[in-house]
Amino acid sequence: MSNEKVGIVSEQEKDEILNLYERKTALQELFSSLPCLNNDIAEIELIYEKIVADLGKTTVKLEHWWSEKARKYTWKSSANGSWKIDFNTNEIFLIKVE
Numbered sequence: 001m002s003n004e005k006v007g008i009v010s011e012q013e014k015d016e017i018l019n020l021y022e023r024k025t026a027l028q029e030l031f032s033s034l035p036c037l038n039n040d041i042a043e044i045e046l047i048y049e050k051i052v053a054d055l056g057k058t059t060v061k062l063e064h065w066w067s068e069k070a071r072k073y074t075w076k077s078s079a080n081g082s083w084k085i086d087f088n089t090n091e092i093f094l095i096k097v098e
Contacts, residue, residue: 006075006083007092013069014090020062027055 009017031051034044066083069075069092075083081096 002096002098003084004076004094004096005091006094007069007073009069009073009085009090009092011090014085014087017062017065017085018087020058020065024055024058024062027051027058031055 031048034048034051070077070083073092075092076094077083078094078096080098081094084093084095085091086093
């Protein structure tokens, strides 16, 4: 695996993606805690449907953010790679699996 710095984003742009990542993580944690709830099945199913819907929307927003910024900044890409952000420096890295 190799890392290559391909760009940097503004503080505002970093905050946007950070909020989306935090939301996705929280939804995934909530999803994994569903079996521990002592509620009735119907209520758990309703919560499950809401989590899945929100997780889907959040995932689409994340993908859109990456696509939009990649076009804006013309980041290098790779068929066997993905971008990653360093939230401390706002730098974007292309992570390639070799």
